[in-house]
Amino acid sequence: xxxxxxxxxxxxxxxxxxxxxxxxxxxxxxxxxxxxxxxxxxxxxxxxxxxxxxxxxxxxxxxxxxxxxxxxxxxxxxxxxxxxxxxxxxxxxxxxxxxxxxxxxxxxxxxxxxxxxxxxxxxxxxxxxxxxxxxxxxxxxxxxxxxxxxxxxxxxxxxxxxxxxxxxxxxxxxxxxxxxxxxxxxxxxxxxxxxxxx
Amino acid sequence: xxxxxxxxxxxxxxxxxxxxxxxxxxxxxxxxxxxxxxxxxxxxxxxxxxxxxxxxxxxxxxxxxxxxxxxxxxxxxxxxxxxxxxxxxxxxxxxxxxxxxxxxxxxxxxxxxxxxxxxxxxxxxxxxxxxxxxxxxxxxxxxxxxxxxxxxxxxxxxxxxxxxxxxxxxxxxxxxxxxxxxxxxxxxxxxxxxxxxx
Numbered sequence: 001x002x003x004x005x006x007x008x009x010x011x012x013x014x015x016x017x018x019x020x021x022x023x024x025x026x027x028x029x030x031x032x033x034x035x036x037x038x039x040x041x042x043x044x045x046x047x048x049x050x051x052x053x054x055x056x057x058x059x060x061x062x063x064x065x066x067x068x069x070x071x072x073x074x075x076x077x078x079x080x081x082x083x084x085x086x087x088x089x090x091x092x093x094x095x096x097x098x099x100x101x102x103x104x105x106x107x108x109x110x111x112x113x114x115x116x117x118x119x120x121x122x123x124x125x126x127x128x129x130x131x132x133x134x135x136x137x138x139x140x141x142x143x144x145x146x147x148x149x150x151x152x153x154x155x156x157x158x159x160x161x162x163x164x165x166x167x168x169x170x171x172x173x174x175x176x177x178x179x180x181x182x183x184x185x186x187x188x189x190x191x192x193x194x195x196x197x198x
Numbered sequence: 199x200x201x202x203x204x205x206x207x208x209x210x211x212x213x214x215x216x217x218x219x220x221x222x223x224x225x226x227x228x229x230x231x232x233x234x235x236x237x238x239x240x241x242x243x244x245x246x247x248x249x250x251x252x253x254x255x256x257x258x259x260x261x262x263x264x265x266x267x268x269x270x271x272x273x274x275x276x277x278x279x280x281x282x283x284x285x286x287x288x289x290x291x292x293x294x295x296x297x298x299x300x301x302x303x304x305x306x307x308x309x310x311x312x313x314x315x316x317x318x319x320x321x322x323x324x325x326x327x328x329x330x331x332x333x334x335x336x337x338x339x340x341x342x343x344x345x346x347x348x349x350x351x352x353x354x355x356x357x358x359x360x361x362x363x364x365x366x367x368x369x370x371x372x373x374x375x376x377x378x379x380x381x382x383x384x385x386x387x388x389x390x391x392x393x394x395x396x
Contacts, residue, residue, distance in 0.1 A: 003290070004262045006248040013241045017226050028215050030287055032245060033252055033261055035214075040249040043211045044242035047230060050204040051238040054231055063231055064202040089228055092201070 007033070059130070061106040061123050063088045071095075071104060078102045080137040084127065084156065086110050086144065094142060102140075105130065110148035111155055119155060127156075131163050138166040145172045145190065205231070257328070259304040259321050261286045269293075269302060276300045278335040282325065282354065284308050284342065292340060300338075303328065308346035309353055317353060325354075329361050336364040343370045343388065 003011060007029055014025035032040060056062070057069035060082075064070060071077060081102030085091050091104050109122040130136070139160060143149035153169055160167050173191035174183055183191070201209060205227055212223035230238060254260070255267035258280075262268060269275060279300030283289050289302050307320040328334070337358060341347035351367055358365050371389035372381055381389070 002268070004252060004264070004268060006244070006251045006263050007261065009244045010248040013244050016237075016241075018229050019222065019225065024217065026287070026290065027217065029248065030261070031216050033248060035249070037249055039214075040245055044245045046204070046207045046211050047238055047242045047245075050208040050227065050231060051233070051235055053204045054202060063205065063228070065204050066202070070200070070202060089224070092224065 056106075056108075060104045061108055061126065062091055062104055076101075080135060081140065082127070082130065082136055082138075083140040083142050085142050086149070086152075090142060090144075102138075107143075107152070110143060110146075111152045112148045113151075122152075124156070124159070128159065131160065131165065136163075136165055138168060141167065141169045254304075254306075258302045259306055259324065260289055260302055274299075278333060279338065280325070280328065280334055280336075281338040281340050283340050284347070284350075288340065288342075300336075305341075305350070308341060308344075309350045310346045320350075322354070322357070326357065329358065329363065334361075334363055336366060339365065339367045 002008070010029040010032065011022070011025045014020055014028045015022060020028070032043075035043075053065045054063050055065075055067070057064050057067055057072055059068045059072045062069045062071060066073065078101050082105050083091075083094060083100060083102055084105045084107060085094065086107050086109060088106055091106055094100050094104075105123065105127045107122045107124065107127070109117055111117060111119055111122065131139070139156075141153045141156060143153050157167055171194050172187070173194050174180065174187060180188070200206070208227040208230065209220070209223045212218050212226045213220060218226070230241075233241075251263045252261050253263075253265065255262050255265055255270055257266050257270045260267045260269060264271065276299050280303050281289075281292060281298060281300055282303045282305060283292065284305050284307060286304055289304055292298050292302075303321065303325045305320045305322065305325070307315055309315060309317055309320065329337070337354075339351045339354060341351050355365055369392050370385070371392050372378060372385060378386070
C-alpha cells in the first residue's frame, strides 16, 4: 500500500510528534485534507509563528514570546517566592491550579547520571544567581517524585541551605479521588511519611 | 492560567484535529517548540503542499495528487472489479491487506436520513455512470456494519441488480483473535447468518 506522495509526507510529519502512532497520524492527515484551505494555511503559519516568536525567559527559563516572560514581568506576582520545576509543562500544570502567585524557575531538565545529565547541564547556576541577587523568602521544589526528581531536590536543598531561605517540597501522597486499596507501596509509604497532625 | 499568545494559538489549532484533547494539544505544541526551526518550517510546508496538491480522483473519488489517481491509472489493476467504500480511510485499510487488486469507488459518505444525507448527496450516480460505461463483472460493497452502512448497501444492491452484475458484500462476523464469549449479540448473529459450509 502506497499513499499518494504528499499524503505520505504529511503522515510522516504527524508521526514525529509524541504519542502519535501510524494510525492516528493517518487520521490527522486525512482530516487536514478535508479542512478548508485557509484553515490549513493558518495552521501552517501558526506553527511557524510559535516557533519563531517563542523563546526562553532570561530570568526563569519559561517559554514565552516576551522577555522577561509574562509571569516574571507581572507586577502583581509575589517576587519573594520561587517555585522550581523541571519543564515548562510542569509550570503550566501549577498555573492551572490558579492558586500559586509567586515566580518560577524552570530547570529545563533533572539531574540524571544515567543519561549523563549533571548539575551543570540544567539551569541550577541561574537559580543560584537569582537567590544571590533578589530577596527570596521561600523556594518550593516541585519536581517529579522520581529518582531524578528526588536526586535533584536533594542536590538543590544542599546547595540552597547556606542561604538561610525557607526550602519546601510539594507533598507526595495519595492523589485525590484515588482508593487506598489500589495505591502502590511507594505512594503509601510517602503518604505515611508525610502525614500531617490534625 | 494564560499561555503565551503564539503558544495558545498553536494549542488551539492542534485541538481542532480529531481525537486531540486539550492535554494532548498542549503536549504537541510544546514538542513543536522544542523541534529544530527547519523541521517546523518543513512541517508547515508539508501541510500546505498536501492540502494544495491533493484532490479527488475524477473516476473513483479517492484522494490523490494525480488525476486519475494512482490506483485508477495503474495498468496492472483488474479494472472489472469495483470495491465500494464510504471514505478514503476505508480504501487505505483495504489496500493495506495487499490482497485486493481491483478498483475502488469512494462514496464520500453513507446514506443517513437522520443527518439529512440522501442518495444524491454521495457519489452514487458516479458509480452508476461507471457501471454503464465500463465492463464491470463484480461490485464488492465494503461499507461499515452500521445502520447507515446497511441502508446504503441495501440501496445500492437494489439499484445495481438490473445491470446483471455480481454484487457481493464483505463478511461480518467474529474478528480474528477475538473470543466468542465476549462477542456482542449482533456480531454473533451476523456470524451465524453468514456461516459457510465446510
